[in-house]
Amino acid sequence: MRVLIVEDDETLADGLSVGLRLQGFTPELVTCCADAREALAQGGFSAVVLDLMLPDGSGLDLLAGLRAGGDRLPVLLLTALDQVRDRIGGLDAGADDYLGKPFDLGEVSARLRAIIRRAEGRASALLEWNGLRLDPSRMSGEMEGRELRFSRREFSVLRALIETPGVIVEKDRLEERLYGWQEGVESNAVEVHVHKLRGKLGAGFIETVRGVGYRLAEPRP
Amino acid sequence: MRVLIVEDDETLADGLSVGLRLQGFTPELVTCCADAREALAQGGFSAVVLDLMLPDGSGLDLLAGLRAGGDRLPVLLLTALDQVRDRIGGLDAGADDYLGKPFDLGEVSARLRAIIRRAEGRASALLEWNGLRLDPSRMSGEMEGRELRFSRREFSVLRALIETPGVIVEKDRLEERLYGWQEGVESNAVEVHVHKLRGKLGAGFIETVRGVGYRLAEPRP
DNA sequence: GAGGCGCGATGCGGGTTCTGATCGTGGAAG
DNA sequence: CTTCCACGATCAGAACCCGCATCGCGCCTC
Numbered sequence A, B: 001m002r003v004l005i006v007e008d009d010e011t012l013a014d015g016l017s018v019g020l021r022l023q024g025f026t027p028e029l030v031t032c033c034a035d036a037r038e039a040l041a042q043g044g045f046s047a048v049v050l051d052l053m054l055p056d057g058s059g060l061d062l063l064a065g066l067r068a069g070g071d072r073l074p075v076l077l078l079t080a081l082d083q084v085r086d087r088i089g090g091l092d093a094g095a096d097d098y099l100g101k102p103f104d105l106g107e108v109s110a111r112l113r114a115i116i117r118r119a120e121g122r123a124s125a126l127l128e129w130n131g132l133r134l135d136p137s138r139m140s141g142e143m144e145g146r147e148l149r150f151s152r153r154e155f156s157v158l159r160a161l162i163e164t165p166g167v168i169v170e171k172d173r174l175e176e177r178l179y180g181w182q183e184g185v186e187s188n189a190v191e192v193h194v195h196k197l198r199g200k201l202g203a204g205f206i207e208t209v210r211g212v213g214y215r216l217a218e219p220r221p
Numbered sequence C: 001g002a003g004g005c006g007c008g009a010t011g012c013g014g015g016t017t018c019t020g021a022t023c024g025t026g027g028a029a030g
Numbered sequence D: 001c002t003t004c005c006a007c008g009a010t011c012a013g014a015a016c017c018c019g020c021a022t023c024g025c026g027c028c029t030c
Helices: A009-022 A033-042 A058-066 A082-089 A105-123 A154-164 A171-179 A189-201 B010-022 B033-042 B059-068 B081-093 B105-118 B150-164 B171-179 B189-201
Strands: A002-006 A025-031 A045-052 A076-078 A099-101 A127-129 A133-134 A141-142 A147-148 A204-210 A214-215 B001-007 B024-028 B047-051 B075-079 B097-100 B125-128 B130-133 B142-143 B145-149 B206-207 B213-216
Touching: A002 A009, A002 A033, A009 A025, A009 A105, A025 A033, A033 A045, A033 B130, A045 A058, A045 A105, A045 A189, A058 A076, A058 B010, A076 A105, A127 A154, A133 A154, A133 A214, A154 A171, A154 A189, A154 A214, A171 A189, A171 A214, A171 B105, A171 B206, B001 B010, B010 B024, B010 B047, B010 B105, B024 B033, B033 B059, B047 B059, B047 B145, B059 B075, B059 B206, B075 B105, B097 B105, B125 B150, B130 B150, B150 B189, B150 B213, B171 B189, B189 B206, B189 B213
Parallel strands: A002 A025, A002 A045, A045 A076, A076 A099, B001 B024, B001 B047, B047 B075, B075 B097
Antiparallel strands: A127 A133, A133 A141, A141 A147, A204 A214, B125 B130, B130 B142, B142 B145, B206 B213
């Protein structure tokens, strides 16, 4: 997940960058509004971590410009200014969030995930592969005219697989998806869910790659 | 999009102003009816956010005057909680929607967008799904010819669901809707309201998605 | 003071998920 | 080709969590 970090304090920027990378994000770093605009214009980001105080202007202006242009990209604001936080506090937009310095890295990534998830719910893009269509906002799927229902865990696994169809997803990564990269399970829970999914999707839809993980099968020509 | 905010509480006005700017609006701020009339006379606004209690009169009078003059400008009414009941009749005086304090900024901008779209003729004023029609300005609904009345909380929940029919709304989200941005208290209030709603709408209208939230059921063919 | 509403608490019921055991299988080594 | 081992598949039960239906209390409105 690519995340744009807009932060001019070098120490902070480095910390954020390393921290977010450890959490599975792919951070990209810019240090001023101008560079940020340029990067955003290229697209491909899932979210922005934005400092308020920047050398060439306020992050608020950057954000306002973004919104005025109709861009709904999730934005996490970093602010050292308590009064600003107070002014805005509690009135923050549903899609965005604010964090006052100093902050803890765990919280940054947690909130990032939260706002990204929300934004995805808004977009409600259909995921599709090999005759299966998934609707994340409904946690349901459709295959050959039949509607498929999934439990939360089942859906998480399937979604992780269908986001990169055909690509192998390591079992560890799937576990992360389910349990949030903090505590793993000590059992074959993932396998169980895969098994249930196979029951619903038919054998052969999910392939096993021994010793590595799972992937969705390529369509039969 | 220029929006006129008529609000005398400074904290609130600031918050609104900053928040709406973040959402891509161009807010303008006045603190009393007189200034509001002056600003409106100049035109160029897409909507008005209007507080009821103002130093030099009620926002209702302002609104009435506006409508009497034939102005159809979309108006979003802000009301303190305890005023809702008293003043709700005034919504028939021409407000397009209302919002009780405390409110969440995301909701303010969402509703602003909605009433602006509506004014441009691109959306209907009524929320409708599967035989149920909701009238936000009356907090009432209609189903199979019967009129349904809802309490404020019930209506909030139902409205949140019907705004994205068929889509799962997380319970956290529903709680946010009920309590504003505050930390959700430990309670099953949402469940209770859903229960009451089911009593009025019939079982099966609202579906439970275990571990996630609720959604309105798809119409049965 | 009656009634409606909102909130919190409770116990029950049932789905979901985890766990551990066992069985099946692929693949490399011999 | 056979054997063996490690990993995955399958299964059933247990544990857990969640949601449901109530109830009572407090508050506000009538």
